Amino acid sequence: MPMIDADGCLLNVSVEGRDGGPTLMLSNSLGSTMQMWEPQMKALTQVFRVIRYDRRGHGKSSVPPGPYSLERFGRDVLAILDDLNIAKAHWCGLSMGGMVGQWLGANAPDRFGKIILANTSCYYPDPTRWHDRIKAVKEGGIAAVADTVLAGWLTADFREREPQIAANMKTMMLTTPVEGYIACCEALSTLDQRELLPRIKSPTLIIAGRHDMSTTVADGEFMRSRIPGASMTLLDAAHISNVEQPHAFTDAVIGFLTQR
Ligand SMILES: O=C(O)CC1=CCC(=O)O1
Numbered sequence: 001m002p003m004i005d006a007d008g009c010l011l012n013v014s015v016e017g018r019d020g021g022p023t024l025m026l027s028n029s030l031g032s033t034m035q036m037w038e039p040q041m042k043a044l045t046q047v048f049r050v051i052r053y054d055r056r057g058h059g060k061s062s063v064p065p066g067p068y069s070l071e072r073f074g075r076d077v078l079a080i081l082d083d084l085n086i087a088k089a090h091w092c093g094l095s096m097g098g099m100v101g102q103w104l105g106a107n108a109p110d111r112f113g114k115i116i117l118a119n120t121s122c123y124y125p126d127p128t129r130w131h132d133r134i135k136a137v138k139e140g141g142i143a144a145v146a147d148t149v150l151a152g153w154l155t156a157d158f159r160e161r162e163p164q165i166a167a168n169m170k171t172m173m174l175t176t177p178v179e180g181y182i183a184c185c186e187a188l189s190t191l192d193q194r195e196l197l198p199r200i201k202s203p204t205l206i207i208a209g210r211h212d213m214s215t216t217v218a219d220g221e222f223m224r225s226r227i228p229g230a231s232m233t234l235l236d237a238a239h240i241s242n243v244e245q246p247h248a249f250t251d252a253v254i255g256f257l258t259q260r
Pocket of ligand 1: 028029030031094095096097149152188214239
């Protein structure tokens with residue numbers, strides 16, 4: 001797996017799948033790594049050359065001091081594409097990955113074909129939840145918030161039905177570097193990309209989870225109404241919908257990206 005330098009930060013990047021196929025870039029959520037895309041990889045790599053990466057502060061990427069910003073996350077992605085000599089890619093980002101996708105769609109329109117924004121939002125009207133989470137993590141580490149966050153990631157039904165998958169997701173969250181996690185929460189606490197949405201000209205699909213209390217169906221509907229021509233798909237899932245509804249999520253991605 002290459003490590004790619006983005007302004008001094010080494011990003012852990014993986015390139016797999018169909019050589020010569022269209023490129024699809026996947027971007028993870030807060031507190032996860034590129035491993036969160038495992039349920040999609042078998043199907044996606046048959047159609048696409050798939051690039052995954054660990055956001056700065058996460059996984060095997062470096063953890064420069066924060067706070068980070070959506071612009072910095074976006075420029076990290078452009079550094080990866082430049083390093084790999086890729087002129088244009090499709091984008092699928094979930095949660096923070098969707099926020100980065102909004103920034104890229106508005107600020108680097110020539111570099112992206114179609115864009116999928118899953119379980120995400122463009123704006124948090126009240127930053128209190130992020131300030132509270134930062135305080136809790138500073139005091140008690142990610143363990144202090146892990147069960148509450150996991151309950152938002154996956155419905156109770158799913159956690160009961162698939163305890164091993166839920167446990168793996170929790171481990172992924174708990175192994176995130178604390179400094180990187182906090183630096184990302186700081187970026188989220190000031191998130192407001194409402195003005196960017198009308199500037200996204202790529203064909204865009206919004207995916208929302210019916211049971212997602214973190215980035216709600218209303219958040220998805222707001223983005224759909226502001227991004228020209230965007231469409232929306234609802235899944236029977238909480239926040240990490242690609243894990244909770246892997247087949248429906250994969251079908252939505254492939255269906256949207258391959259339709260003419
Ligand atoms: O961690 C959460 O509670 C949900 C979330 C918001 C942005 C993100 O990436 O994850």
